[in-house]
Amino acid sequence: xxxNAIQVTGLHKAYGHIKALDGIDVTVxxxxxxxxxxxxxxxxxxxxxxxxxTLASDSGSAEVLGFDPRKQRRQLRPQVGYxxxxxxxxxxxxARDNIRFFARAQPIDNxxxxxxxxxxxxxxxxxxxxxxxxYSGGMEQRVSLACALVHKPRLLFLDEPxxxxxxxxxxxxxxxxxxxxxxxxxxxxxxxxxDEALHCDRVCVMRNGEILACDSxxxxxxxxxxxxxIWKDGQAQTQTVTNYAKELPQLLGVDSAISKIxxxxxxxxxxxxxxxxxxxxxA
Amino acid sequence: xxxxxxxVTVRVLKQLSHxxxxxxxxxxxxxxxxxxxxxxxxxxxxxxxxxxTFVPPVAAFIVHFLTxxxxxxxxxxxxxxxxxxRMFVSGYDRVSIIGGYLVAYSLLATxxxxxxxxxxxxxxxxxxxxxxxxxxFVVIWLLAIISIALGIFVSNFARNEGQVFPFIPLVIMPSIxxxxxxxxxxxxxxxxxxxSYLTPMFYANEVIQSIISTGGNSMFMVGxxxxxxxxxxxxxxxxxx
Numbered sequence: 324x325x326x327n328a329i330q331v332t333g334l335h336k337a338y339g340h341i342k343a344l345d346g347i348d349v350t351v352x353x354x355x356x357x358x359x360x361x362x363x364x365x366x367x368x369x370x371x372x373x374x375x376x377t378l379a380s381d382s383g384s385a386e387v388l389g390f391d392p393r394k395q396r397r398q399l400r401p402q403v404g405y406x407x408x409x410x411x412x413x414x415x416x417x418a419r420d421n422i423r424f425f426a427r428a429q430p431i432d433n434x435x436x437x438x439x440x441x442x443x444x445x446x447x448x449x450x451x452x453x454x455x456x457x458y459s460g461g462m463e464q465r466v467s468l469a470c471a472l473v474h475k476p477r478l479l480f481l482d483e484p485x486x487x488x489x490x491x492x493x494x495x496x497x498x499x500x501x502x503x504x505x506x507x508x509x510x511x512x513x514x515x516x517x518d519e520a521l522h523c524d525r526v527c528v529m530r531n532g533e534i535l536a537c538d539s540x541x542x543x544x545x546x547x548x549x550x551x552x553i554w555k556d557g558q559a560q561t562q563t564v565t566n567y568a569k570e571l572p573q574l575l576g577v578d579s580a581i582s583k584i585x586x587x588x589x590x591x592x593x594x595x596x597x598x599x600x601x602x603x604x605x606a
Numbered sequence: 607x608x609x610x611x612x613x614v615t616v617r618v619l620k621q622l623s624h625x626x627x628x629x630x631x632x633x634x635x636x637x638x639x640x641x642x643x644x645x646x647x648x649x650x651x652x653x654x655x656x657x658x659t660f661v662p663p664v665a666a667f668i669v670h671f672l673t674x675x676x677x678x679x680x681x682x683x684x685x686x687x688x689x690x691x692r693m694f695v696s697g698y699d700r701v702s703i704i705g706g707y708l709v710a711y712s713l714l715a716t717x718x719x720x721x722x723x724x725x726x727x728x729x730x731x732x733x734x735x736x737x738x739x740x741x742x743f744v745v746i747w748l749l750a751i752i753s754i755a756l757g758i759f760v761s762n763f764a765r766n767e768g769q770v771f772p773f774i775p776l777v778i779m780p781s782i783x784x785x786x787x788x789x790x791x792x793x794x795x796x797x798x799x800x801x802s803y804l805t806p807m808f809y810a811n812e813v814i815q816s817i818i819s820t821g822g823n824s825m826f827m828v829g830x831x832x833x834x835x836x837x838x839x840x841x842x843x844x845x846x847x
Contacts, residue, residue, distance in 0.1 A: 375695050
């Protein structure tokens, strides 16, 4: 039975005259990877901060794993992991000491064994005793993720986890995320990288505190279009087609005057940018 | 809660052990300042203050000043590096965070208080007996602990290290002018005298004077402890995620 890990209804949060969240309604199912996609300032981090209880909303309701994230944060936090946008690590301590410190916030049996497991999972074994200030950005990201995972949370919040990370490490991180989902963890990840959204089960597109669309990447892509430009007699003619497999032969006919054909198929980025630039759509 | 407090304490002590310069300066600076004070009194033929009643509270003030300033930036740094938010989301509570810092820095404060008192007794040839020495140590140590709590309380109101600096004179100047260290509180105008109760140096000075002379009032030890309790509670309640 699929249950909702997160249920948000009519959430509002303003900073002065800036509406960071403007009537957000969203649900996240248990066991899915849910993406929050949008430009800087869209409200992604604000939504995450409300859901982890560090920020109170102005109105509306939020339920995370059955708890009010603000009023019941003591009960909620043992079940939630959080990887912040900034590294939030003690750079003068080693990776192992950092992870141990954040682990000790919760009672964990066989703590040192658990540290060994999570350090190995994140590929940090060789340098676990070195101070973090000597790490590359990618290694720091891995330590940050390890700190979020060490107490085996049911729900994981990742705030732009692959910012500043090279493609190879990004792929490695997503491999870890998929492994966690197989173990039953629900993941909420915020990103402004369109190609990352393709890894998610569902993506929520945000702009100026509003949700523009909330759908699987495939269904979002299906909203896209294909433009076909045909050069004929030195002139270009562009047409938008929805099913070019069917329509293209008609367009082409049997016409020897056609010198060139160009097909542009919308990527997910094109669909999202069009949504953002057009304004609010009903999800 | 005890587990969390000890985790914070261990972490802070580990960080201090990696920052030997910080620890060294925390211990050497008060020694240097006491030495400067001794040079001053040694050079002045007729000192305008009685050395025996003036110097001990000044030594206590030096410990108060240093521990307050050092601790005022502590939680600000946690906030600016976002580790404070991470602590809260991981499950640490306010009492454990502040308690952990208090325990960790109190070890440093203990060393500071001991070194200052030994320097004082030796340089100024005060010849304290064991009872007086222990009593003086307890007062200075308590003042140092309260100064840690005061520094943590103040750091809750600053968003970055730069914002901490205006708070320094706001706490330290009343300690100088309203504590009775330079002139008796009785000589202050009526409107200013109650301000003495807002600074921990006032209570500490009263107790120190009662130990080393016929002046002062030892009952202010209760006031000093109560002041520390109030500041600690305020520090805990004003710590926000």
